[in-house]
Amino acid sequence: MAATMLTGCGGITVREHRGYVVDEQLTSGIAVGTDNKASVQKTLGDPTFTGTFDQNDWYYVARDTRAFAFRNPKVTDQTVIHVRFDPAGNVASVEQTDEKLIASIRPSGDRTPTLGRERSFFQELFNNIGTISQPGLPGSQRQ
Template sequence: MKSAVFNGVAACVGAVMLAGCGLSVREHRGYVIDEQLTSAVQVGVDNKQSVEKTLGEPSFTGTFDQNDWYYVARDTRAFAFRNPRVTDQTVIHVRFDPTGNVASVEQTDESLIAAINPSNDKTPTLGRSHGFFQELFNNIGTIRQPGLPGRQGQ
């Protein structure tokens, strides 16, 4: 009787644990896009101050040009313990001219996300390839020349 109860409890605990692994986690990160507000930004009419009042502070500004503002919204979904997968992404790029007026407003989606696959946890390099022992014993027997590092007194 005790064995049957124990087996039943173990089966219930196992079922709950498996159900927890099957949960999908959805998450939103970044800017919350309001289509009405983003369509209100007009080229040649708005400036940095009016865009900031309308859309708020940007997610980030351009690295090389502070006149590029980006508003990024990203939805992801993760299954159990796997890496999250992007399900939806919207980037609003507001470009300003040198005087601070809106020059262009562009909107892109997740199709521009680049997939980068590393190659076997190693970075390929050009040049000679040394083994462990070659690296370890490489300097044995080399003659130090004057002016080279490692020579004392000169």
């Protein structure tokens, strides 16, 4: 019975689309120097997110993923439309990229390196037993 359940779940492939739905006619209609923030918002809608340091950068992100059973999803297609505005609010540039610019960040291990010595749970728990408090220090009874 367990083998039957595993075989049944093993063939499940989940495909998802998240984010902006790209329409090539609409995105190609954005003209540098002619359009402004209001016309881009009417044409493309609200951006997926704006720039962290510069609110004149708008990003529209569309991503398709595929996952096999319960594994982590893998990106099969991604489109990012970056609309940059000048200080007056007019379109300065329109760029489109794909999934080739996705950065793969791999952590170096499951522990964060720290300075100092390593203590066990019990050393941390019973560390202050028997210490003498000095006046004026936090936690002391006398002032």
